[in-house]
Amino acid sequence: MSTVVTGIAELVTNEPGLGDGLLGVVADAAVVVDGGAIAWVGPARWAPDADARVDVGGRAVLPGFVDSHSHLVFAGDRAAEFEARMAGTPYDGGGIASTVAATRAAPDDALRAALARLVREMRAQGTTTVEVKSGYGLTVAEEARALRLAGEVTTETTFLGAHVVPPEYTGRPDDYVDLVTGPMLAACAPLARWIDVFCEPASPHAFDGDAARAVLTAGRNAGLELRVHANQLSAGPGVRLAVELGAASADHCTHLTDADVDALAGGGTVATLLPGVEFATRSPYPDARRLLDAGVPVALATDCNPGSCFTSSMPFCIALAVREMRMTPAEAVRAATAGGAAALRRTDVGRVAVGARADLVVLDAPSYRHLAYRPGVPLARSLEP
Numbered sequence: 001m002s003t004v005v006t007g008i009a010e011l012v013t014n015e016p017g018l019g020d021g022l023l024g025v026v027a028d029a030a031v032v033v034d035g036g037a038i039a040w041v042g043p044a045r046w047a048p049d050a051d052a053r054v055d056v057g058g059r060a061v062l063p064g065f066v067d068s069h070s071h072l073v074f075a076g077d078r079a080a081e082f083e084a085r086m087a088g089t090p091y092d093g094g095g096i097a098s099t100v101a102a103t104r105a106a107p108d109d110a111l112r113a114a115l116a117r118l119v120r121e122m123r124a125q126g127t128t129t130v131e132v133k134s135g136y137g138l139t140v141a142e143e144a145r146a147l148r149l150a151g152e153v154t155t156e157t158t159f160l161g162a163h164v165v166p167p168e169y170t171g172r173p174d175d176y177v178d179l180v181t182g183p184m185l186a187a188c189a190p191l192a193r194w195i196d197v198f199c200e201p202a203s204p205h206a207f208d209g210d211a212a213r214a215v216l217t218a219g220r221n222a223g224l225e226l227r228v229h230a231n232q233l234s235a236g237p238g239v240r241l242a243v244e245l246g247a248a249s250a251d252h253c254t255h256l257t258d259a260d261v262d263a264l265a266g267g268g269t270v271a272t273l274l275p276g277v278e279f280a281t282r283s284p285y286p287d288a289r290r291l292l293d294a295g296v297p298v299a300l301a302t303d304c305n306p307g308s309c310f311t312s313s314m315p316f317c318i319a320l321a322v323r324e325m326r327m328t329p330a331e332a333v334r335a336a337t338a339g340g341a342a343a344l345r346r347t348d349v350g351r352v353a354v355g356a357r358a359d360l361v362v363l364d365a366p367s368y369r370h371l372a373y374r375p376g377v378p379l380a381r382s383l384e385p
């Protein structure tokens with residue numbers, strides 16, 4: 001059954017050939033959806049007939065947000081850590097151990113229910129594709145469990161056994177890397193599309209460049225594609241390692257050298273910015289303009305997690321990107337849709353074009369600009385014709 005969506009004051013397609021500007025905006029547009037895919041896009045006056053009709057009443061319609069970085073399989077929360085941080089305690093990743101303890105102690109059903117609640121929360125704010133990482137189990141069985149649960153809600157599952165060195169391996173990080181690249185990888189590779197590592201020599205809990213290289217290389221040899229937590233707390237080796245190894249995305253990119261920017265500009269790796277983290281850790285934001293002006297492909301994602309950033313809202317990240325990182329509203333919307341798709345190497349999401357998935361978001365507003373212009377207002381919802 002086909003449905004024609006009309007009354008679209010402004011349609012963001014992300015296809016410059018279909019409309020105006022960076023976002024390929026079509027005014028007074030219509031979209032025909034058939035069998036979960038987009039069958040036609042264009043000006044409403046040329047729209048073909050369909051079996052059903054949905055009129056969105058002069059609102060803006062966008063591709064659904066692609067949140068390419070989240071950590072949704074966990075138990076408990078860290079509100080007290082947040083409160084202490086706002087009072088001056090710096091963030092160094094050490095609080096992750098408390099989430100690991102709570103997650104290990106939680107039964108499957110509790111983790112599944114918490115995960116489902118967060119995915120519903122995202123969807124209610126317009127996110128239609130989400131990547132979900134493991135990383136709060138940190139044993140062979142627990143990491144495999146997290147990935148099985150993540151696989152119930154998304155195909156974009158990421159093995160993050162190398163999130164932090166767990167407490168039982170304190171002082172023996174090399175032994176933990178051997179576990180991650182050996183039995184843990186063997187158990188988790190069949191359950192994941194991606195492998196990731198928290199590469200951060202400035203954190204006593206995370207992994208240096210050599211360890212990160214070992215993890216990523218082993219993952220690639222096991223058939224996984226690569227993404228990296230890179231340069232969050234310092235200008236470490238993560239970004240250049242990501243580009244060298246052909247990772248789809250280097251995430252955070254908060255502290256970059258000129259060589260890092262050059263590497264990103266010349267490589268095929270997306271820079272995924274996570275400004276909710278800087279907001280929630282009260283840290284300097286990444287220099288998005290430097291990346292955009294250098295021609296680096298940029299994505300925006302939430303990094304939704306219980307420690308450094310517990311927002312599930314892509315509209316909030318868009319507002320931060322515009323207000324705090326000086327991205328234009330169009331750049332921010334593109335980064336949250338097509339940018340996220342590129343960071344996941346997907347061409348079927350993040351755009352409104354014939355053949356793409358019919359993942360549409362409607363705003364309770366006439367223009368995409370309202371996402372940044374009206375921060376904190378629940379404007380976006382996914383449209384399911």
Ligand SMILES: [Zn+2]
Binds near residue numbers: 069303
């Ligand atoms: Zn993260």
